[in-house]
Amino acid sequence: MTKNNLTRRGVLKTGAGVGASLAVPTLFTGAAWAGYMNEPMGSSVTLGFNVPQTGPYADEGADELRAYQLAVEHLNGEGDGGMLQTFSSKALEGNGILGKKVEYVTGDTQTKSDAARASAKSMIEKDGAIMITGGSSSGVAVAVQGLCQEAGVIFMAGLTHSNDTTGKDKKANGFRHFFNAYMSGAALAPVLAAQYGTDRKAYHLTADYTWGWTQEESIVAATEALGWETVNTVKTPLAQTDFSSYIAPVLNSGADVLILNHYGGNMVNSLTNAVQFGLREKMANGKNFEIVVPLFSRLMARGAGENIKGILGSTNWHWSLPDEGTKAFVKSFGTKYGFPPSQAAHTCYVQTLLYADAAQRAGSFNPCAIAEALEGYEFDGLGNGPTLYRAEDHQCFKDVLVVRGKENPTSEFDLLEVVEVTPRAQVEYAPDHPMFAGGALGTCNPGA
């Protein structure tokens, strides 16, 4: 294995190469590309799976890692192939990627930008990883995406929901399959209007950091467009564990809907506290008081137990979907691990497959070739219906699920039921939408 130097001359040289290739829009051949960062020379190719293994999101990270291991098995032709059989692209042959066996290294992001970047760097510098993927929070995703752009490898984001990841912090080397806060709002609002009426007064509790803000902004915009009024938006500190002093003022605020822009442990606690304060039995303005959790996660919903019953929210994907891709994935994951995959696991599995497929189609591991193969790519059979990887911002556009906490779960995994599959057209937006403005993709960087 040989590593390439990050010298200025190398960058300039490749930069020129890229320009030349772009000018000639023909099919790629591996030979058209000059050297690039961590070019795999041997019989194998190394991917870097960078997930939280310690800290509050460790369980989510563990589920992501399971999905990655499954994806590697399927790429290498082991196991039952999972979604490879339902994937619309048939480029992958089950013999690795471009005939090279897929190997992987793992790291711990600790859900901290610094630690995540350190871990990603060690994968690139020490293990020769050609692609980094994973993560369970937007702060980490943006930080690692920035690093991958500078280092010249592809970043396939894991679970990251902030508008910024493909908005103001988008990067040419970064790709996101997961949905975002804007889509949550666009999908959720019509359902909320249908279920709870258009004459509602909403009170927002929002985690006081960038993801929380983008979600609050998105949901406020979407619900106000349907006639809802926003009574108040209150920021809650990141480290808050007891939300009682934020929930109590909701009681007499005149609001009849509480929207919790929280994720993970924050969500579990704020929801539990809201239920403790009797908000679910409350009547306000002559209507039933309602609670909404815009971003649901089944793993975390377990921590909230009974409290999530009947509560509406949105997710990227759920294992109970009826399509063939979902069934194939749930079957191979469930058979291997004994329980159904989470949405984080799904998005990570799909991202790995998409990367592999792009490399296969491009005929090269060069980040610029792969980026070009992914940009504007239409595919199907990976669980969310027909999906587009938009070229302008590297965001996937696909159907979004509106879900509700199930009243009579049959098992500890059966916590959510799908209320509506919001079609893709309804959650699309222009690349220069104000909520996503302010950044630029820049040009792809192949490193070396």
Next chain:
Amino acid sequence: MDAIILQILNGLDKGSAYALIALGLTLIFGTLGVVNFAHGALFMIGAFCAVTLNKLFSLSFETVDPTRTDFLGNPLKVKTPYLVDWFGPEVGASLIDWAVPLSILFSIPIMIGIGFAMERGLIKHFYKRPHADQILVTFGLAIVMQELIKHYYGANPIQTPAPDAFRGSLDFGVLLGFDPNVIIYPYWRLVYFAFAALIIGGVFAFLQFTTFGMVVRAGMADRETVGLLGINIDKRFTIMFGLAAAVAGLAGVMYAPINSPNYHMGMDFLVLSFVVVVVGGMGSLPGAVAAGFLLGVLESFASMNQIKSILPGIDQIIIYVVAIVILLTRPRGLMGRKGVMED
């Protein structure tokens, strides 16, 4: 007005958690002179005693229900708790329902045991060592305890509900002459407050009215002289450690229904409980309790929208602002004694 009363209730409720943790911490600080960074972990272990009993009660056997299918399309395995099978659905279900209060009994011997083991096995060797070494060893221990819990229970929070009888809220406003449904407060939080008051009262009474307590108080004031009097301080220190661990554990058990326990909840409380103890003043039990309630109430007030609109972000830092103001105006916190951990 109603908003202020609600925030006072919230503050007292938060304060009782802070006070209980700080009480245990200051027992170890004040009597033994040990900086115990594992105290938050003891609180966490207490909460997981409740989780464990809940799990034990819900231990189930599986029967196959051929009419329904699981997520893979196989026949669904239905779980029935052994308790329900043995005692019938009613007794069994109510036992599971009451798991959290019952785990008070379950946790006391466990926590005292852990406290004894910690003191005899580890802390004992560190009485004469610098505080820095104590920090390192107890921090290491806290990490180990945390990781063990994470290994068995995972990293996600685990729902541990209060008994059905305590779900719902008390209409507190009516008692004070407000309209109905203006000031309502969850039963379990009121229970927590009462429980904390009971434990705090109990610990004070124990130290005030028993010979053992007298010796310990003497030991806090002047350890050397008590030793010179031929009193076996060592044994009493072990017992004090067990007591402190039990107080932390009970605080955790009762806290489990308020917020679902997770393995790092101890670390979330650790820094805060040190701030509370120091603001209260080193070596002062009443100081720790008073500081706990003071910080709880002020934290609740700071999160009111009216205050946040004047001082944005004040709820993020109120605890630290108060700590700085108090420590600068009163050199030894609220009620600290001279010479304890001042150098």
Next chain:
Amino acid sequence: MLGLNKKDSTLLLIVAAMVLLAPFILNPFPADSAMAQFNAGYPDLMQRFVIFGIFAIGFNILFGLTGYLSFGHAAFLGVGSYSAVWMFKLLSMNVIPAILLAVLVSGVFALVIGFVSLRRTGIYFSILTLAFAQMSFNLAYSVLTPITNGETGLQLTLDDPRILGVSATADGGIPVTSLFGMEMRSTFTLDAGAWLFQFNTGYYFCGAVLLLAFYLAIRIFRSPFGLMLRAIKSNRTRMNYTGLNTKPYALAAFVISGMYAGLAGGLMASMDPLAGAERMQWTASGEVVLMTILGGAGTLIGPVLGAGFIKYFENIFSKINEGVLHQWFSFLPDGVENGAVWVVEHFVGPGWHLTLGLLFMLVVTFLPGGLVEGGQRIAKLFRRKSTEPQDGATQSHPAE
């Protein structure tokens, strides 16, 4: 040499040699062998060793000499990082002005916080510093987002208004940090048979700074000023009775150690232009405390060893996964292999914290003087003749 006595010069030379040869020393295993997992000689980790070494050396000037235990030192590291990144954004990609500003700003911060906090001693001092640092962290994460970019961390963008230099390079990328044209990230790779050695410009720049910082620390330790600080530690009241005001000395130590932290923060941002709020959290402050105690508080080399120890576990042990373990134990029979993997996997990968916690306990229990004492004991085994304790440089002084 350079105004140092013989022992100190030797120590400095040893450290210099270690810094220079680190790419070899830290990469003892061939790149394709199973043991390559334990290699730490890649640029990012070597930079981290050195930067956290500087941070810990600075912390030790305060804690090791005066006995004041600051629990908020990470705030200065964070402030340094932010200043440096802002310098990259506004002025130039040259690391020198960025680092200078980082040191300056954190020095001012330390002066203000130190002036207030040093009115109290002991645990009261610790909690005051903790409170200031936690305030900085919480505000940086939320209200101060326009300056700090909150959760995401302050990053360079393509439209930074850089006065000296370009906003974006010709091929549309963000320019990289450099020292008068020498890029911090450029790496020269030496392919020596089965071994791969990486020599990184940024690492050697950090290494040079470390040597400077280390030299300065030795001079402070050996100066009358250092002696005064030690006197504060051993008995402050007595010092006050002699009519001497100790506070200016303690404050000077606090500011110096805050500037060391700022230097470390500036270097961190120079190696990787991102500044995150987590750098200021109490866990980060706690980490440098642990590094110093683990290595041996009050010794010159101890904090550097402690920093390396913790960073090694964080970066190397967390990356060992089940697949790697199966590779290692593949020579065993199947059943035994699975058993061995099952046992070991609790201590690596997701379980690396457990290993770290256990090692903290073991080291502090059996080596009261920290890792330095471990080194001394080993040295003693080899040199049984000279049992006399070495003074100064490597001898451990208990923290309090």
